Amino acid sequence: MFAAVKRNSWRVCAGAVAQALVLAGCASAVVVESDFPTPVVESLPLAVGLFYEPELRDFIHAEALPRSSTWTIDLGDANLAMLEPLYHAMFASTREVDTLPPSDSDAASVDAILSSALNRFEFDVPRTTRDQFVEVWLEYRLELRDPGGNVLIDWLVPGYGKAEIVGSRESAVHRAAIVAMREAGAKISTEFLTQPAVVDWLDEKFNEG
Amino acid sequence: MRLSSSGLLIGLSAVAVLAGCSTTSRLEPYKQTDAVLLEGEGVVILARRHHATHEAEEEFIDCISDALASSKQDIVVHDSDEFQDMLYPWFEPSTAPLNVADLSELLDRPGVAERVSATGVRFVVWLDGSTDRVASGGSITCAAGIGGAGCMGLAWWEDDARYDASVWDVAQLNESGTIHADVRGRSVMPAVIVPLPFIARPQAKACRGLGEQLETFLTTPSGYGAGIAEIAEIG
Numbered sequence: 001m002f003a004a005v006k007r008n009s010w011r012v013c014a015g016a017v018a019q020a021l022v023l024a025g026c027a028s029a030v031v032v033e034s035d036f037p038t039p040v041v042e043s044l045p046l047a048v049g050l051f052y053e054p055e056l057r058d059f060i061h062a063e064a065l066p067r068s069s070t071w072t073i074d075l076g077d078a079n080l081a082m083l084e085p086l087y088h089a090m091f092a093s094t095r096e097v098d099t100l101p102p103s104d105s106d107a108a109s110v111d112a113i114l115s116s117a118l119n120r121f122e123f124d125v126p127r128t129t130r131d132q133f134v135e136v137w138l139e140y141r142l143e144l145r146d147p148g149g150n151v152l153i154d155w156l157v158p159g160y161g162k163a164e165i166v167g168s169r170e171s172a173v174h175r176a177a178i179v180a181m182r183e184a185g186a187k188i189s190t191e192f193l194t195q196p197a198v199v200d201w202l203d204e205k206f207n208e209g
Numbered sequence: 210m211r212l213s214s215s216g217l218l219i220g221l222s223a224v225a226v227l228a229g230c231s232t233t234s235r236l237e238p239y240k241q242t243d244a245v246l247l248e249g250e251g252v253v254i255l256a257r258r259h260h261a262t263h264e265a266e267e268e269f270i271d272c273i274s275d276a277l278a279s280s281k282q283d284i285v286v287h288d289s290d291e292f293q294d295m296l297y298p299w300f301e302p303s304t305a306p307l308n309v310a311d312l313s314e315l316l317d318r319p320g321v322a323e324r325v326s327a328t329g330v331r332f333v334v335w336l337d338g339s340t341d342r343v344a345s346g347g348s349i350t351c352a353a354g355i356g357g358a359g360c361m362g363l364a365w366w367e368d369d370a371r372y373d374a375s376v377w378d379v380a381q382l383n384e385s386g387t388i389h390a391d392v393r394g395r396s397v398m399p400a401v402i403v404p405l406p407f408i409a410r411p412q413a414k415a416c417r418g419l420g421e422q423l424e425t426f427l428t429t430p431s432g433y434g435a436g437i438a439e440i441a442e443i444g
Contacts, residue, residue, distance in 0.1 A: 037297040040320045164267055179302070186298030 027070040030170050032078040032177045038085040039189040044202075049097040049110040050087055052080060053117035061121045068127060073173065075118065075181075082181045083116055086189055107147040111205070117141045119156060123176070125169050133162045134172040136180040142188065144198065153197040159184030230407035232394040232414055238422050240386035243430040244378050250331035251285035252277065252427060253292045257337040258302040265336045265372065269416060273336065273374075276420025282428045287330050295324050313382050331380055332427060338372030340412040343393075349400045359402035367395045370415035374423060388426065390419045 056079050064070040087094050097106045102113055120139040126132070137160050144153045161179025165172040192198060246252065254274045256265040270289065278286040293300045299315055306312040312333075316322045349362035370392045376385040394409030 037294040039298045040296060040318075040324055041298070042319045162264075164264075166267060182297070182301055183303055186301040186304050189298050190304060 027072065028170050028173075029072045029074075030173050030177070031074045032174055032181075034078060034081065034178045034181075036078075036082040036085060036182065036185065039089045039185070041089055041189045043090060043092050044193070045092045046111045047093045047095075047109065048087065048091040049102055049106055049113040050083075050094050051097050051100045051102070051113055051115040052083070053115065056080070056116055056118050059118050059121070061123075063123075065125060068125065071123070071125070071173070073121070073123065073177065075121070075177065078177070078181060079116075079118060082185050086185050087114065090189055090192060101145075101149045102147075110147060112147070112152065113145045115143045115145070123173060125173065126165070132164050134165060134169065134176045135162045136160070136173070136176040138177075138180050138184060140184050140188070144201075146201075152201050153195055155195060157184050157187050157191075159187070230395060230397050230409055232392055232409045232411055234414055234418055235389075235391040236418050236422055237389040238386070238426060239388070240376075240426055242378065242381070242383060242385045244332075244381055244385055245430045246282075246284060246331055246427050249329060250380075251287045251329045252332045252334060253287040253289055253328070253330045254334045254336060255289050255292070255300065255305075257305075257335055259305070259307075263339040263341075265338055266340065266412070269340070269372070269412060270336060272413070272416040273334075273420055273423070276416060277423060277427075280420070280424045282424055284424065284427060285329065287328055292328055292330065295328060296321065309377060309382060309384050312377060312379070316379075316382070325379055331378065332385065333377045333379060334423065335375040335377070336372060337375070338370075338390075340368055340370040340415070343367050343369045349398065349404060351400075360400035360404050361402075363397065363399045365395060365397045367393065368409070368411050369393045370411040372415055372419060374419055376423075376426060386426065388419060388422045390415045390422075392418065 057076050059075045059079060061073045061075070062070065095106075095110065097103075097110075097113060100113065100115055101107070102110075107113075117140065118138065119141040120137070122137045124135045126134070137158070139159070140157045142153070142155045142157060143151055144155075145151055159180040160183055161176040161181070163172045163175035163179060193202075254270055254277070256267075256270050258264045274286050274289070277284045298304055299306075299318075299321060306315050316325065345364075345366035347362065347364040349360050349364050351360040352358065370390070372390045374388045374390075376387070377383075378385045392411040392415040394411035394414070396406065396408040398404050398406045398408075
């Protein structure tokens with residue numbers, strides 16, 4: 001409860017600062033919002049506990065670009081909007097866990113725990129009118145653990161997006177961020193099963209069974 | 210004999226138009242099958258987005274989609290965003306099939322062929338290319354004073370719209386053909402007190418040309434000869 005209140009206060013505070021900067025005319029604020037599609041992938045017969053790092057939920061990137069304005073880009077809600085349908089399609093069943101390591105009851109009811117964090121976020125907005133594209137780079141960090149807490153895979157998943165500047169630069173940053181997130185989501189859903197550590201773990205698990 | 214400034218402006222503009230503002234179009238259609246759209250079948254226009262240096266502009270994709278949707282043949286054009294969402298994650302920049310063999314492999318994946326079938330899309334048109342400024346020159350100087358303000362000079366620039374449309378047949382799993390469009394346009398802006406722009410719009414011309422060629426491509430089974438149409442227009 002306290003943690004939630006603290007997180008919300010921090011977001012309100014960051015939002016207020018961003019709003020003040022925008023009103024002062026020296027800042028750009030982008031709140032990334034989108035409906036992300038459910039992927040067309042075959043689900044694995046696994047029950048997976050999902051842990052989202054608190055920073056992932058509250059992620060706000062603030063950066064002052066040289067000879068340009070200060071940007072604040074809020075990805076908090078979009079991260080979950082992208083990852084939740086992805087995991088629901090990838091695994092036979094999912095349930096969110098609140099802590100890592102998970103409680104005994106959570107650990108007993110799942111085959112593995114998958115934790116997600118946003119490790120890196122960078123963007124570039126052109127300063128000259130001849131450059132037409134905004135670019136966004138991001139990197140998710142996924143850790144798959146067995147119920148005993150042993151790390152099975154520590155996977156960095158990059159995403160890159162670019163968007164043509166049509167209208168405002170803020171809307172181009174918004175679109176580029178969504179492209180980058182979709183790219184990362186595409187990698188997670190199509191390459192999870194090709195990770196050698198996952199292949200070994202699944203082999204072991206299903207051969208044992 | 211004194212030449213008035215309006216006379217000079219008209220004269221300079223006429224010279225500029227005749228000598229400068231022009232477009233040259235080159236369209237190369239190549240169709241290798243007789244496949245056409247049948248009743249209930251549609252087409253989707255997608256941009257190739259895996260290049261680091263360029264990608265087809267969104268307004269160009271929309272322009273081609275609109276041109277086909279409003280054609281006399283009543284072509285059903287599926288919304289590209291909706292198509293990509295329905296087939297997520299298989300048509301993202303890094304996962305989209307690069308050739309028909311990749312498409313064939315993709316359609317073998319569970320659920321993918323059913324989703325494509327549900328959209329009613331028979332042909333996927335991949336657009337690749339961009340419009341770039343290839344040359345520019347001249348200069349215009351403007352000044353303002355108590356008595357008024359004005360500009361003097363001549364500026365020009367040349368844009369090149371180069372696009373390739375690859376048409377894939379999802380039902381027969383082959384590449385039906387390609388259409389290449391290259392439209393180059395030179396714009397000029399003479400200024401005698403007032404700048405007067407004569408702007409060539411190669412991208413709009415490329416859209417119109419490519420749209421018309423695609424309409425024929427998708428609806429004409431035979432007699433659609435491979436060939437090169439070269440048109441030079443002035444003004």
